[in-house]
């Protein structure tokens with residue numbers, strides 16, 4: 064059937080139309096990148112509601128990232144006049160959090176339970192290992208955390224873990240002790256959110272029946288990356304037996320984009336789903352609406368090298384578009400400079416910065432790119448890596464806030480008990496921990512057990528936390544956070560610290576983030592407890608003051624209807640808000656992220672960096688065929704993010720983990736159709752062909768010598784100094800830059816005094832290279848950086 068020419072369903076192709084309007088029974092959409100899977104899923108929700116088949120409260124939709132769920136909510140609001148706030152749309156973790164907030168008591172959690180992010184989890188496990196007096200070199204906290212998360216994702220509690228030797232027996236003991244500790248402190252880690260919700264659904268018939276009655280439609284995006292527990296969880300909410308009898312599961316996925324096998328994702332869930340739910344027809348979408356032909360042909364050719372595929376094709380009507388540009392750099396530094404210049408050129412050509420993405424295989428690659436962007440004064444935003452909420456000063460402030468909310472949170476207690484310093488040494492803390500362990504109480508509760516001066520200081524700390532709690536009564540979130548930053552002593556501490564200014568800015572940003580949270584999530588003073596999303600049939604969540612998009616924190620308690628305090632909700636948000644850098648949220652900034660976190664997203668222009676053997680494909684994957692196929696799928700994901708322009712680059716040398724590596728280009732280049740590529744550097748030249756070649760590159764891409772010198776490799780890195788830049792070729796621009804002279808001292812607000820090494824470019828492109836001694840040598844954009852000559 065052809066889609067109607069107006070309304071929600073216009074512009075859909077016939078296959079998409081069939082998918083959107085599929086009958087209310089189990090449906091699987093299997094289709095390649097950019098074919099409209101997410102769009103179909105979103106449109107289906109809107110269509111179901113518009114045609115009165117379901118109320119907003121009867122829908123649950125699972126997305127893979129917070130960003131994706133926000134986007135879905137935004138798209139829905141533009142399609143429908145319905146209040147989407149009552150809907151359960153979010154990530155698996157976000158939805159589980161919401162579920163546990165409503166049923167905390169049944170789940171055996173304290174009402175204000177807090178969530179450990181992955182760094183907190185590792186430090187909590189480290190404490191357990193220490194407490195058990197185990198060999199910390201043998202039981203490495205990070206590895207143990209993977210073990211525990213893996214066990215939880217397999218649905219295993221400590222008693223279920225297979226114990227066949229001393230090692231596994233000890234791991235099970237650590238797992239058990241860690242669980243006890245979390246329970247005592249009232250905290251849960253990410254995997255626990257899932258497992259706890261699953262178990263509650265499994266073990267409590269009333270809850271299970273309620274939700275099965277309630278959710279008539281469950282929709283899951285990126286189904287290929289669900290793990291065993293997530294699939295089991297889903298089956299609790301909509302068991303196969305209910306399929307077509309009031310409950311319908313709509314799953315969309317792409318086997319070629321399965322990239323989380325290393326974290327337990329099971330592509331096999333797709334075929335299990337098809338079989339267990341007796342899916343009548345698998346709908347395939349073959350038209351790609353995202354990318355131009357050369358980009359799509361590259362993606363198709365590449366993924367064609369994988370043997371284990373379900374098999375599907377993608378075509379486009381968009382025409383070939385630009386060729387895929389390939390650039391070979393001599394160093395990671397030069398690579399960064401090149402892509403920054405290219406990105407700037409795109410931006411000047413009219414592409415928004417936020418439509419430009421720089422992707423990398425491993426987080427460690429971002430540092431060089433970030434410092435290049437920073438020095439050039441170009442706004443950028445990093446997803447993943449060290450997130451805003453994970454920065455030390457922000458975590459310190461959050462820890463005080465958490466202690467106000469829940470004094471028994473030992474992780475937070477330990478983080479700030481002596482920060483800023485208040486004379487509480489390691490010995491005192493050990494005594495305190497021993498006392499707490501002996502009595503099975505929290506650190507906070509055990510303070511009285513420590514005698515002497517240390518004990519006195521501990522008591523003073525506890526008084527401080529108590530007085531902060533009292534001071535914040537009756538205040539709004541902004542005031543609470545400002546109050547805590549001051550009275551904790553953090554503000555004073557950073558005021559006197561040398562590099563404290565930036566940290567103070569981040570603390571101010573935390574206040575802003577809270578403010579934004581309050582407005583967005585409806586936690587303003589008018590927020591009232593609305594109808595409870597509870598166990599009595601018929602009630603719906605429509606009109607709740609909570610945002611559903613993400614953590615949906617303002618879920619009222621299932622029994623009392625009490626809505627979490629704004630502070631508790633904000634703290635939850637801070638733990639769940641993975642990868643969102645609030646500090647730079649609204650700005651038009653270049654997007655930096657790993658390929659993994661780019662899944663599902665799209666950009667006008669995409670740079671894929673570090674395409675070198677050992678890096679991409681990653682060396683850890685090369686030992687077996689499955690690993691290589693997963694890397695290839697990852698590359699497929701990366702390529703298919705691009706709408707108009709795609710750039711691939713690699714570098715002959717790279718500093719990684721403190722070592723210079725000499726690289727050869729990725730095998731993936733040999734798997735791309737030559738006709739789609741345009742090499743910006745001559746092909747097949749070995750390492751070190753030197754200046755002449757770079758010179759040619761620079762001209763080939765039309766930016767001339769300027770960029771080459773700008774890349775700094777001849778000027779800055781001794782290793783490349785062999786072929787000096789002929790003096791006559793360097794543009795003399797001294798006179799353009801208000802009194803700045805090469806070789807003379809200059810002053811910069813942030814980096815202080817330095818010596819000017821190079822000046823080049825003009826107007827908006829003008830830049831200077833300055834040696835700041837202790838701060839190192841930096842390239843600065845003169846349009847941004849304020850440099851004053853020192854006479």
Ligand code: ATP
Nearest residue numbers: 074075076095096097098099100101102352353663
């Ligand atoms: P991925 O596998 O990367 O997640 P996807 O299959 O989910 O991709 P979408 O993100 O839903 O694809 O769609 C890709 C792009 O194509 C989006 O910009 C979407 O708006 C657009 N699009 C999808 N279907 C149509 C259509 N029928 N007409 C016009 N544009 C469309």
Ligand code: MG
Nearest residue numbers: 100101102663
């Ligand atoms: Mg998608």
